[in-house]
Amino acid sequence: MVNEEDDFTGPWEPTEEDLEWTRGVVESLEMNQDWMEGEMAFRRTGDTTLTLLTRTERAESASRRVEVVLQMIGWHLDMTQAKIIPDDPQLATEMMQKEAQSWMCPHCEKTPVVNMDLENAQWEVLGNNQFVDESGQESVTDRWVVGLTCECGEPIYLSPDDYYLIAGDELFYTWEGWFPIQPEQIMEAVDKGYWEDLYARPLGSSRGGKPVPLHMRGLMCVRRKEEEEE
Ligand SMILES: [Zn+2]
Numbered sequence: 072m073v074n075e076e077d078d079f080t081g082p083w084e085p086t087e088e089d090l091e092w093t094r095g096v097v098e099s100l101e102m103n104q105d106w107m108e109g110e111m112a113f114r115r116t117g118d119t120t121l122t123l124l125t126r127t128e129r130a131e132s133a134s135r136r137v138e139v140v141l142q143m144i145g146w147h148l149d150m151t152q153a154k155i156i157p158d159d160p161q162l163a164t165e166m167m168q169k170e171a172q173s174w175m176c177p178h179c180e181k182t183p184v185v186n187m188d189l190e191n192a193q194w195e196v197l198g199n200n201q202f203v204d205e206s207g208q209e210s211v212t213d214r215w216v217v218g219l220t221c222e223c224g225e226p227i228y229l230s231p232d233d234y235y236l237i238a239g240d241e242l243f244y245t246w247e248g249w250f251p252i253q254p255e256q257i258m259e260a261v262d263k264g265y266w267e268d269l270y271a272r273p274l275g276s277s278r279g280g281k282p283v284p285l286h287m288r289g290l291m292c293v294r295r296k297e298e299e300e301e
Pocket residue numbers: 176177178179180181182221222223224225
């Protein structure tokens with residue numbers, strides 16, 4: 072609905088279908104429920120108010136079109152708090168990583184999440200996610216979380232994406248002491264004589280009674296032998 076380009080005949084105007092479609096979407100949102108559309112994230116914050124939470128730089132005109140449509144169906148779009156995400160994915164990740172450093176434990180609000188024991192994070196499946204795909208088919212997938220424990224004793228569960236932001240590439244690709252190894256690193260380990268100190272195997276779907284996170288499955292991984300093998 073928001074993809075048509077402005078043309079020289081005048082400003083963009085929504086069609087009757089655009090209006091109906093949007094009305095259907097926003098009216099079906101629960102209070103505080105989020106709606107993702109293109110590169111924009113909205114939240115219903117009032118009876119007839121939608122708040123733009125985030126958008127990419129390039130989604131500016133798209134967000135203005137949503138504003139026009141909402142006005143025409145008697146809704147208001149609050150864009151004052153919107154966080155603008157850089158179009159460059161590298162810059163966008165850096166911005167989000169920086170922001171992640173300020174996350175606090177939601178229970179005690181005293182301990183920054185980044186100070187928790189990120190190395191011993193527990194990957195687990197906690198319930199499932201339901202979503203509707205492009206063909207309108209409803210699907211259910213495992214909902215993965217990364218569990219940490221705060222000093223206050225309360226567990227914190229991060230989404231894998233959030234864990235990546237706060238822990239970085241290396242910890243993200245380390246699970247239960249296993250980390251991926253490239254063929255040239257295997258050669259190097261053999262040459263330098265420390266290959267014998269490593270366990271090496273491709274990770275399957277579970278190991279030691281624990282499910283292997285999806286991004287680690289099928290990767291050739293090693294683990295140091297001094298750490299006890301389960
Ligand atoms: Zn805490």
